[in-house]
Amino acid sequence: MGRLEEVLPDELKKSAIACGEELVLPIRNRHKPTVDRHEKPIWTPAQLLNILSAAPTGLRAFFDCVALTGTRLGEVLALKWKHVDLERRLLRIEHSLWRGQLLSPKTAASTRDIPLGCALSETLRNHRENSLHQGPDDFVFCKKDGSALDPDVLRKDALYPILDRLGIPRKKGASGFHTFRHSAASIVNDRTGNLKLAQKFLGHSTIKMTADIYTHTSAEAERDAAIALERAIYGDLFPVVPNIENRNNSVALN
Numbered sequence: 001m002g003r004l005e006e007v008l009p010d011e012l013k014k015s016a017i018a019c020g021e022e023l024v025l026p027i028r029n030r031h032k033p034t035v036d037r038h039e040k041p042i043w044t045p046a047q048l049l050n051i052l053s054a055a056p057t058g059l060r061a062f063f064d065c066v067a068l069t070g071t072r073l074g075e076v077l078a079l080k081w082k083h084v085d086l087e088r089r090l091l092r093i094e095h096s097l098w099r100g101q102l103l104s105p106k107t108a109a110s111t112r113d114i115p116l117g118c119a120l121s122e123t124l125r126n127h128r129e130n131s132l133h134q135g136p137d138d139f140v141f142c143k144k145d146g147s148a149l150d151p152d153v154l155r156k157d158a159l160y161p162i163l164d165r166l167g168i169p170r171k172k173g174a175s176g177f178h179t180f181r182h183s184a185a186s187i188v189n190d191r192t193g194n195l196k197l198a199q200k201f202l203g204h205s206t207i208k209m210t211a212d213i214y215t216h217t218s219a220e221a222e223r224d225a226a227i228a229l230e231r232a233i234y235g236d237l238f239p240v241v242p243n244i245e246n247r248n249n250s251v252a253l254n
Contacts, residue, residue, distance in 0.1 A: 041174055042183040047166075054162045061127035062141045062149070065091075066177055068120045070184030073177040074098050075105070077148055082136035086125055089116040097148055151177070 043051065048067055055063040066076050074096035083092040091114040095102045105111045116124070128134055133146045141149055155176050163170045 041169075041171060041179055042186050043168070043179060044183075045187060047168055048180075048183060050166050051162055051168070054166060056158060059141075059154075059158055061123050062154075064120055064123050065141070066180045067184065068117060069114050070181050070188070071114065072096060072110075072181060073151055073154075074103075075110070077139070077141065077151065078102055079140040080137055081128065081134060081140055084124060084128075084140060086116075086121055086128075089118075089121045090114065091116055097151075100148065 052060070052063050052067055062076070065071070065079075066073065069076070069091060071091075071093060075093050078095040078097040079091070079093075083094060085092070093105060093110060093112050093114065096105055096110075097103075124140070127140070131138075131140075132144065133139065133142055138146060139148050143149060159177060160170065160175075163175065169175075
């Protein structure tokens with residue numbers, strides 16, 4: 001055996017294959033993929049309301065748009081007034097802002113129209129009336145000079161201080177504006193029970209991505225699922241299941 005044996009853990013030594021003077025590891029050990037099993041955080045509707053209420057006045061419309069549309073941060077920052085149809089209450093996603101450049105959306109499915117609720121429509125209408133930049137090619141959310149907002153500044157100087165003041169825990173690298181997107185997906189799925197609708201809302205190319213990454217279940221929803229399963233099995237006997245179970249204890253099993 002060569003030098004490799006000296007640094008290998010015992011469990012790998014046992015599974016290694018001797019090949020002349022070298023130690024060859026099985027493919028399953030050398031190329032076994034690593035999977036991040038940590039579920040990404042989401043905010044509850046109550047937490048989202050508190051975050052929006054605590055947003056600076058000049059950024060309230062921006063925060064509302066991020067929270068109520070489920071869009072990616074780059075997509076919101078790339079919005080121009082020509083993409084906002086307040087009469088039809090639609091938001092058109094055609095670009096994403098990345099490092100100051102307007103790029104095509106992440107996938108073909110990312111180019112989409114997002115329906116606006118009454119509250120967000122009114123917020124955007126008021127925002128436009130008070131904005132210094134109202135032209136079709138002006139950014140909806142911008143600095144005083146009309147240039148695009150900086151995502152890092154928004155995160156560090158606006159979002160993080162709000163979370164800290166509200167006592168909402170934030171994990172390093174996992175509590176940025178993308179958490180609004182996870183939260184929106186979970187709420188849409190939880191309230192509608194329509195995963196396909198959540199997929200369309202988020203602009204995902206596959207429903208698997210929506211299900212595996214962007215939807216989370218609440219404890220209340222999980223309990224409702226357990227009760228629904230019990231009722232499906234026991235039907236009208238559901239309220240007296242304990243009695244049935246006790247009576248069956250005396251039955252001999254063949």
